[in-house]
Amino acid sequence: MRNGGHEEQRRFLRSLRQSRAAAFRKEIVPHFRYVFQSGFGLFASLILFSAFVWYIDFIKGVPSNWPADLVGVVVLTLAVIRAPLRTYFRSADSVFLLPMEDRVIQTYIRTALDKAIIAGVLRTLAIFAIFAPIYTRSPVTEDIASGRSMIGMSVLFAFVAGCNVYSGWRERQPASGTWCWALRIVRWLLTMTVVAALLLKPLSWAIPIMLLCIAIIWLLWHIPSKHALPWEKLVEEEAAARRRWMSFLGWFVDVPTEISKPARRVWIAWIGDFLTGQHRWSWHFLYAKTFLRGEIFGAFSRWIVLSGVIIVVTGNKIADAVIYAIAILVVGLQLSELRRVRFVETAATLPIAQEGRLVAAAAIARSAGVAAAILLALAGILTVGLGASGAGRDMNIWFPLLAVGLLWCGWWMPRKIAKFADDDDL
Numbered sequence: 130m131r132n133g134g135h136e137e138q139r140r141f142l143r144s145l146r147q148s149r150a151a152a153f154r155k156e157i158v159p160h161f162r163y164v165f166q167s168g169f170g171l172f173a174s175l176i177l178f179s180a181f182v183w184y185i186d187f188i189k190g191v192p193s194n195w196p197a198d199l200v201g202v203v204v205l206t207l208a209v210i211r212a213p214l215r216t217y218f219r220s221a222d223s224v225f226l227l228p229m230e231d232r233v234i235q236t237y238i239r240t241a242l243d244k245a246i247i248a249g250v251l252r253t254l255a256i257f258a259i260f261a262p263i264y265t266r267s268p269v270t271e272d273i274a275s276g277r278s279m280i281g282m283s284v285l286f287a288f289v290a291g292c293n294v295y296s297g298w299r300e301r302q303p304a305s306g307t308w309c310w311a312l313r314i315v316r317w318l319l320t321m322t323v324v325a326a327l328l329l330k331p332l333s334w335a336i337p338i339m340l341l342c343i344a345i346i347w348l349l350w351h352i353p354s355k356h357a358l359p360w361e362k363l364v365e366e367e368a369a370a371r372r373r374w375m376s377f378l379g380w381f382v383d384v385p386t387e388i389s390k391p392a393r394r395v396w397i398a399w400i401g402d403f404l405t406g407q408h409r410w411s412w413h414f415l416y417a418k419t420f421l422r423g424e425i426f427g428a429f430s431r432w433i434v435l436s437g438v439i440i441v442v443t444g445n446k447i448a449d450a451v452i453y454a455i456a457i458l459v460v461g462l463q464l465s466e467l468r469r470v471r472f473v474e475t476a477a478t479l480p481i482a483q484e485g486r487l488v489a490a491a492a493i494a495r496s497a498g499v500a501a502a503i504l505l506a507l508a509g510i511l512t513v514g515l516g517a518s519g520a521g522r523d524m525n526i527w528f529p530l531l532a533v534g535l536l537w538c539g540w541w542m543p544r545k546i547a548k549f550a551d552d553d554d555l
Contacts, residue, residue, distance in 0.1 A: 138229050142236045149217035153371075160378045176455060183448060188262045197267035200442060201260055201328050206321045208256040209290040212297020214245050215370060216363045223360035230358050238298075238358070246294045253290035257283055264328070273329060285327055285339070292343060293320060299350050301359045308353040309362075316346060372424055376466060391422040398422050411481040412489035419470055420493055429463050432456070433501050437508040446526050449509055457534040460501045461542040464494040468546045491543035498538025506531040 191197065216238070226233055261282075265274045293316065300312035319342040326335035401417035404410040420426050436456035440449060467490040510527050 135232065138232045139236045142229070142232060143240065146217060146237055146240060150215075153217060157374055157378070164378070176451070179451060184259070188266055191263055191267040193268045195267060195269065196442075197263055197270045198329055201264060201270070202321065202325045203438075204260060205253070205256060205286065205328070206317075206324045208253045209249070209286065209293050209324065210317050210320050211249065211252070212245070212294045213248075213370070214241055214294075214298060214301075214363070214366065216241050216367055218360070218364045218367050220364050223364065227360075234358055242295065242298055245298075246291045249290040249294040250287045253286050254283055257286050270328070277332070282327065285336075286324075289320065289323055289327075289339065296346055301362050302355040302357070303353040304356055305353055312346075312349060312353075315349060319346060369424070373428070376424065376428070379466060379469060392424075392427065394422055394426070397426075409485075412485045413492055415472065416467060416470065416486075416489045416493045419472075420467060420497065423470075425463060425466050429460065429497065429501070432459055432463065433504060437505055440505060440509045441512045450526060450530060453505055453509065453530050453534065456505055457502055457537055460498055461537050464498050464538070465542060465546060467494050487547050491547035494546050495539050495543040498542060499535060502531060502534030502538050506534065 261279050264270050265279070296312075296316050300309055300316065303309050303312065323335075323339045323342050326338045330338070398418065398421045401414055401421055404414040404417055433456075436452065439452050440456075468487065470490065506527055509530075
């Protein structure tokens with residue numbers, strides 16, 4: 130009877146996860162027809178085709194001073210350290226599924242973890258498959274790569290990716306948030322060390338280094354006190370994943386707004402305090418704080434950093450122009466989310482004119498967009514000669530690019546935000 134009850138619980142948990150995953154896909158997938166109807170699909174296809182043509186030409190003659198070693202370490206590290214875990218948990222699960230916590234770990238979490246490991250391995254193998262021709266042809270790394278089997282290297286990187294996903298699960302378990310972050314940072318640093326060793330050192334050294342790093346992480350797991358199942362962390366991560374999907378789809382179609390949790394970000398949130406002096410800046414202050422402490426700024430800042438790094442490492446003026454254009458286009462779309470911000474119902478009772486809301490949202494979007502356009506242009510201008518080709522960039526290309534960026538982020542997108550109309554309520 131007891132075994133029969135356990136088996137029934139396992140079947141229930143498996144069906145629960147499958148039904149929730151299916152419900153999520155049913156909610157998300159229909160919106161993609163609007164994404165493709167908007168021209169985004171054609172635009173993405175054009176970018177991928179252009180990137181493919183550039184890649185084929187690049188591997189035919191990798192420049193002698195192109196830093197394949199540094200680029201390989203960075204790109205592959207970024208590929209393997211990602212450790213997402215989709216559980217589809219809801220806030221009520223910590224109450225109703227708690228009596229079955231052991232079964233949840235063995236059945237529900239194990240299935241989610243297996244899928245995450247497979248996804249991480251496939252992602253890493255795809256990135257390594259793209260990098261391998263460069264690795265074997267670049268003058269910087271061809272001597273190291275000449276005596277190695279790329280299949281064997283793929284297996285090693287797949288193993289590292291799988292270990293990272295599992296380690297990501299274990300680092301969610303500590304009761305202390307400080308320990309969670311400490312384990313994550315240690316994992317990132319050790320992973321970069323392992324990737325660098327596998328790419329640039331003899332395997333007789335690299336494999337022992339990899340095993341040593343795994344042993345260090347394993348020992349660190351046993352130090353902090355842990356939750357068997359970190360319900361709150363997993364519920365928050367699932368809610369954040371849903372918000373990211375809805376935020377992306379919100380660029381193309383109206384979708385339900387997900388409630389986001391504000392971040393502290395004391396290093397940047399203080400900028401909004403400059404708008405507290407006068408009553409007429411009230412909406413500007415609210416939108417600035419909402420932007421700087423919300424998820425829009427998180428995605429915005431990560432995209433700026435990634436785009437800046439790509440601009441720095443490239444050395445082709447056409448590639449620079451395409452990357453800058455894509456970066457600025459996405460920045461504008463991200464900032465357009467400010468027009469959909471919903472404040473609490475009591476905000477309508479504040480003694481400030483409602484007509485100033487969209488004007489304030491447009492002003493904040495303009496400030497952030499102009500700053501992004503200038504920063505990305507400076508990343509290209511100030512790093513002339515440091516890119517992939519090693520040759521100097523055409524300085525003249527950056528002035529029209531910057532003008533286009535300022536026009537898009539400083540005029541067109543804020544203008545669209547200020548004139549936004551929503552029949553329901555805004």
